[in-house]
Amino acid sequence: MRDSRPEYHSSYSLENHGLSNLNDIYWNLNTPALYEQIIRRGEGIITHLGPIMVRTGHHTGRSANDKFIVQEPTTEKDIRWGKINRPLAPDKFEQLQRHIEWHLQTQDVYVQDCFVGASPRHRLPIRIITQYAWHNLFARNMFLQATAEELLNHVPEFTVINAPRFHASPTLDGTNSETFIIINFAKKLVLIGGTSYAGEIKKSIFTIMNYLMPHKEVLPMHCAANMNTAGETALFFGLSGTGKTTLSADSSKTLIGDDEHGWDEEGIFNFEGGCYAKLINLSPEAEPEIYETTRRFGSILENVSVNAHNRRVDLMDASVTENTRGSYPISHVPNATRTGLGSHPQNVIFLSADAFGVLPPLAKLTRAQAMYHFLSGYTAKVAGTEKGVTEPQPNFSTCYGAPFMPMHPQRYAELLGKKLKEHQAEIWLINTGWIGGPYGVGHRIKIAYTRAMVNAVLDGKLKDVPSEQEPFFGLQVPKHCPGVPAEILNTRNTWANKADYDAQAKKLAHMFAENFKQYADQATPEILAAGPSV
Known part of the structure; x- marks a missing residue:
């Protein structure tokens, strides 16, 4: 030996x-x-x-x-x-x-x-x-x-x-x-x-x-984190495919980490020393920071198609799996901090890839709504992330990370609520999914628009913007946002048939309510009232 x-x-x-x-x-x-x-x-x-x-x-994904x-x-x-x-x-x-x-x-x-x-x-x-x-x-x-x-x-x-x-x-x-x-x-x-x-x-x-x-008394979180030039930290909660890695890796921000963090008495800290990004359809125009890591020594490309003659990769090819992945040390991202540390967050963003085409691209949440949506953890399962999932499916994953949470969700929710109250963070819901109709009918929101929304949130450009209340979930939707067409902010306006949208919104609201019944006995009346109207 x-x-x-x-x-x-x-x-x-x-x-x-x-x-x-x-x-x-x-x-x-x-x-x-x-x-x-x-x-x-x-x-x-x-x-x-x-x-x-x-x-x-x-196995090209997790075996849940x-x-x-x-x-x-x-x-x-x-x-x-x-x-x-x-x-x-x-x-x-x-x-x-x-x-x-x-x-x-x-x-x-x-x-x-x-x-x-x-x-x-x-x-x-x-x-x-x-x-x-x-x-x-x-x-x-x-x-x-x-x-x-x-x-x-x-x-x-x-x-x-x-x-x-x-x-x-x-x-x-x-x-x-x-x-x-x-x-x-x-x-x-x-x-x-x-x-x-x-x-x-x-x-x-x-x-x-x-x-x-x-x-x-440290809150573990399935989230990405970055800092703006003023040193203000933002968190991006969301499951695989909702945009955590993409939106946090912005050249104008300092990346803390792309997936897993803790929130303690001193601030935010990364659990990891690297990133594990989805690579399918990755483009140098939309996601330049991540794209560059696919061209670096030390990166691992899982199940990516490669030309056998010139050894160039094809990130658009999903013939092996939709869940192509790249693993790389965070040092491959030029704007990443080497400390892995950040301040207490000023903004907390919940990301959802809504396959129903109902949720608004951007909305501000009350603290009670934040607790409701954190416990709900709604998004869509993205093709390839788990075995047997070949197209997006509606999915409720409490705390935006149910497969990895050993304790009761209420324990994590209590810690989040305590942190949000203590540090007065603003909470936002951003839908990176579909508008104009459900998956298969509508289209996915452009990354450029989502980035503009994130930048507006982190740079404080929405503080004095008037908003309107969305009727099914009670969300406050800004009427305009720099760099984003005003007509897409109200999702209902993007549907050709408004009656179809109303029916779809009621369907999704009912799904939220049914899912939340499992938490009803431990949730406060304020949190219960923050749910959708059904």
């Missing part, structure tokens, strides 16, 4: 996970060294200007039905058990762990010691053990890299073992399929198998942070 562990590495060894008899253990390889391993092993190819292109096989949390005494009462947080018995986890360890005895393994959480007070040391070299590069991109000095005393609080070639037996192991993502809070260990989709690594760590942070 050859161990490439540097001399400065901590004495904490893989023997704790029964992995001491491996053929080769590669510790904390840097990006060029991981490139060499990826090419040597045939895991990917180098494309024009240097990014690595990889294929994830059958294959995620479990071990049901054990230390966390059992805190977890909201159900379809999202499925319980797994401790003995089943122990059995799977043993089988994975046996499976890896003859495999090369790559180890990356890093951190999650840019706040010095709340950062968490983690260890990512992967069967594929490119997954280790993904971890190096996405999490906060440890310095040589930090590696001397790096003792991981949580460890992820990712073995995509190992497949579970549902009958024996208690899983839903051969694929599994299992978090054991008592053992501080995550097991992933049967899938090569790298997003499972990232989201398992996010789920862990979503459990740990509320115990410290």
